[in-house]
Amino acid sequence: MTFSLRLRAAIVSVVLFAAFIGVWHLATRSSGPATNMSPEYAKLMGLTATQGKSAMPGPLDVGAKLWEHLKRPFYDNGPNDKGLGIQLAYSIGRVGLGYLIAVIVAIPLGFLIGMSPLISRALDPFIQVLKPISPLAWMPLALYTIKDSSISAIFVIFICSVWPMLLNTAFGVASVRKEWINVARTLEVGTVRRAFTVILPAAAPTILTGMRISIGIAWLVIVAAEMLVGGTGIGYFVWNEWNNLSITNVIIAILMIGIVGMLLDQILARFTRMVTFPE
Amino acid sequence: MTDKFISIEGIARRYPGASGGTTTVFENLWLSMARGEFGCVIGHSGCGKTTVLNILAGLDEPSEGAVIVDGQAIEGTSLDRAVIFQSHALLPWRTVLGNVAYAVSSKWRKWDRARVKAHAQKFIDLVGLTGSEHKRPSELSGGMKQRVGIARALSITPKIMLMDEPFSALDALTRGTLQDEVRRICLETGQTAFMITHDVDEAIYLADKIFLMTNGPGAVLAEIVENPLPKDRGRIDLHRHPYYYALRNHIIDFLVTRSKSFTADVTNHDPRNVPTVRPGLTEPTIVSSPRAIETSPVQTIAR
Incomplete structure (x- = not known):
């Protein structure tokens, strides 16, 4: 009996997952009650010392806590105790806003760079210098000039996601097939109409690839940025739970960051497929 | 040539050479076509055929000279001149x-x-x-x-259709049907057309005038060959026409030998007055031996 490749891959995935959970469970389970300990002392020491329980939470602890979070994702008990949903919403909101501003700046500018060799050469040294700067290095400067931690985080997202989009747009626009441009030229299509009817559709797959790289980087950076600026967001949540020594919550947050990052990537991948044309 | 619908007047194309000088692909090129005519340019690669077509289309600019279409010097591309691209x-x-x-x-x-x-x-x-x-x-x-x-x-x-080896990427059968279509459409609509090709038979079938260009760099328009075949020629029985081989041999001879030596051999070539040739029956033809005629079954049947 042969299964399809897809089904076989799914089976292997499930087996790997089960194995991982199993090993995790075995590695963190209690090693039995410690002997020779007076009940008062045991009470002071907690489960780690008395039951030989690992300081690392097991999969069952994480699962129970996750269920708790999922049941109440949007509660708000003050600055240091908000639901996971609220924290993620803050992060997604910041990424979305910073990313949107980056799109608005990068795509027209990328068009200009791609269409004009003069602008391309003139801006090249600036882009080459600015691109490799770690987005977090901008943070102090942003905090100093903007004087608002939340907007500073948005600025950092903007600055990190602008480069891949800018470079990909410029590259996509510059490498539109000459013959398509010639078609538009022989049909006396004006510059603006040519940009929208020939260059944009031809460069769209490259532009969307840049946008997909950007959203990935933005989501990587937001966690670090929020650890610095504090207050709200999933990055702050991770740091706050670390200060609370709630490793369970840290693990849950890591899992959530991964899932949201995957979803963002999948959304952009879907858009990329929509604009890709077979040749 | 009284009616000059398209008139290419002394155009040249030069590129900056590798060692500071300039490479002249062609210069002082004069060429004209009447309304409703089908012109084909034949020449080896590098003689600037595509450049001539691109200049006509307005996609490229001549280094010197001008192109006049329907009484007006062209400037850039135009909807009056449609291009069918090779790709x-x-x-x-x-x-x-x-x-x-x-x-x-x-x-x-x-x-x-x-x-x-x-x-x-x-x-x-x-x-x-x-x-x-x-x-x-x-x-x-x-x-x-x-x-x-x-x-x-x-x-x-469009007033003119410009075609840059439009069928060269196609298989022979498809090419044939498309040639038929193009010929039918051009005859029906009286379309003026200018085409670049490497295919001698394609030129013979489609063109009224065949422009022969010598090898580049420094290519010149050597000769204009008028097609002696009737307007209602068909692709299938083209080769049965008495003038067919004379025409074909003339073009092939040019491509094989004269395209290389033309500029050296012909010293008094006037680019403004390119000779027009109309191959006919006077061209030498291969005569079969008498013995072959006697034993030929075709001859027997004919009797």
């Missing part, structure tokens, strides 16, 4: 109808959707692509793609 150059994100409609709506900006669509459909039908309107170029064969290219060029009802 068909369809926009892959548009359907067949979308590609043709793009050209139609570029020519008639104020037309509404329905009118553009109806006009585009007419030309899709003309090239025999009815039923494939909503396919994308990637779903079409090479021949069908080039049909769309032809429909797109024709749909804007």
Whole structure:
């Protein structure tokens, strides 16, 4: 009996997952009650010392806590105790806003760079210098000039996601097939109409690839940025739970960051497929 | 040549050379065509054929000289001069109808959707692509793609159709049918056409005038060959016409030997007055031996 490749891959995935959970469970389970300990002392020491329980939470602890979070994702008990949903919403909101501003700046500018060799050469040294700067290095400067931690985080997202989009747009626009441009030229299509009817559709797959790289980087950076600026967001949540020594919550947050990052990537991948044309 | 619908007047194309100098692809090129004529340029690679066509299309500019079409010097590209590209150059994100409609709506900006669509459909039908309107170029064969290219060029009802080796990427059968289509359409509509080709038979079948160019760099228009074959020639029995081999041999001889030596041999060549040749029966033909005629079964039957 042969299964399809897809089904076989799914089976292997499930087996790997089960194995991982199993090993995790075995590695963190209690090693039995410690002997020779007076009940008062045991009470002071907690489960780690008395039951030989690992300081690392097991999969069952994480699962129970996750269920708790999922049941109440949007509660708000003050600055240091908000639901996971609220924290993620803050992060997604910041990424979305910073990313949107980056799109608005990068795509027209990328068009200009791609269409004009003069602008391309003139801006090249600036882009080459600015691109490799770690987005977090901008943070102090942003905090100093903007004087608002939340907007500073948005600025950092903007600055990190602008480069891949800018470079990909410029590259996509510059490498539109000459013959398509010639078609538009022989049909006396004006510059603006040519940009929208020939260059944009031809460069769209490259532009969307840049946008997909950007959203990935933005989501990587937001966690670090929020650890610095504090207050709200999933990055702050991770740091706050670390200060609370709630490793369970840290693990849950890591899992959530991964899932949201995957979803963002999948959304952009879907858009990329929509604009890709077979040749 | 009294009626000069297209007149290429002393154009030259030079490129900066490797060692500071300039490379002249061709210079002082004069060429004219009457309205409704079909002209073919034949020459080896590097003689600047494509450059001449691109200059005519307005995609390229001559280093010297001018091109006059219908009494006006051309400046840049124009909807009056449609180009059929060698690589068909369809926009892959548009359907067949979308590609043709793009050209139609570029020519008639104020037309509404329905009118553009109806006009585009007419030309899709003309090239025999009815039923494939909503396919994308990637779903079409090479021949069908080039049909769309032809429909797109024709749909804007240009004064001139410019074709840069339009069928060279196609297989022989498809090429034949497309040549038939192009000839039919050009005869029906009285279309003026200018075509570049490497295929001697294609030139003989399609062209009224065949322009022979010598090898580049420094290429010149050596001769204009008038096609002696009747207007109603068919592709199938082309080779049975008494003038066919004279014409074909003349062109082949030029391509094989004279295209290389022409500039050295002919010292008094006047580029403004290029000789016009009309090959006829006077060309030497191979005579078969008498013995072969006696034993030939064809001869027996003829008796």
